[in-house]
Amino acid sequence: MIKTLICIDRDGTLIHDEKEHLYLGRDNEWKAKVRILPYVIDGIKALNRIPGSAIYMITNQPGVAISEFPLLTVERAHEVCRYVISEIKGLGGRIDGYSLCPHADRSYLESHLKYHFDEQLVCDCDCIKPGLGMVFDALKAEGVTRQNVNVFVIGDRVTDVQTALNIGGTGIFVPFENEQGQEDNVKKIADQSRIYIARNMLDAAEFISQSHH
Ligand SMILES: [Mg+2]
Ligand SMILES: [Zn+2]
Numbered sequence: 001m002i003k004t005l006i007c008i009d010r011d012g013t014l015i016h017d018e019k020e021h022l023y024l025g026r027d028n029e030w031k032a033k034v035r036i037l038p039y040v041i042d043g044i045k046a047l048n049r050i051p052g053s054a055i056y057m058i059t060n061q062p063g064v065a066i067s068e069f070p071l072l073t074v075e076r077a078h079e080v081c082r083y084v085i086s087e088i089k090g091l092g093g094r095i096d097g098y099s100l101c102p103h104a105d106r107s108y109l110e111s112h113l114k115y116h117f118d119e120q121l122v123c124d125c126d127c128i129k130p131g132l133g134m135v136f137d138a139l140k141a142e143g144v145t146r147q148n149v150n151v152f153v154i155g156d157r158v159t160d161v162q163t164a165l166n167i168g169g170t171g172i173f174v175p176f177e178n179e180q181g182q183e184d185n186v187k188k189i190a191d192q193s194r195i196y197i198a199r200n201m202l203d204a205a206e207f208i209s210q211s212h213h
Contacts, residue, residue: 002142003052009155010059012176019178023063025080026072043201044093056138057098064102065121074102099134101127130162154204158185170194172204
């Protein structure tokens with residue numbers, strides 16, 4: 001049984017993302033756009049050395065709900081996730097599983113008025129971060145309950161940090177160049193006691209390792 005669950009965001013944390021988002025998988029050339037970010041492999045390897053730890057990738061993929069991207073189906077989004085994990089594995093890093101949220105919520109629609117959305121995928125679901133659906137998926141996959149594990153969530157957005165706080169875990173913010181302003185938002189969260197602002201994924205991993213002595 002694991003003692004530590006580490007959930008990691010995908011876009012802008014494990015792999016490069018564009019300012020307006022890549023929506024990976026919306027074209028057929030998406031594999032060429034998968035670029036693992038610096039320190040990610042070393043960070044994952046360091047996390048893999050923590051006894052009793054599991055690593056899950058959790059990713060909001062609202063692009064699946066955008067009508068202008070017909071190739072970005074739920075199945076395609078899964079294919080992209082599996083490919084990212086296999087690329088990381090090829091470089092020596094183990095990720096134990098993943099979940100994705102294919103939904104767009106109301107606030108996403110309001111901030112992306114240039115797109116049309118598939119109504120069946122527009123909802124205020126439990127899985128979209130900072131909701132906890134994907135963290136619970138990981139706990140379930142590992143056969144553990146929340147009470148028996150330490151939970152960390154690593155990401156480049158305030159919603160990743162908030163996900164950690166919502167489950168009573170620790171949020172680790174790793175800044176990404178194309179997500180400006182997120183660090184200020186993280187610093188505005190009232191309770192900073194369960195937040196760590198890391199320099200990169202390796203720093204994030206070392207922070208988690210040290211909190212386990
Ligand atoms: Mg991100
Ligand atoms: Zn969802």
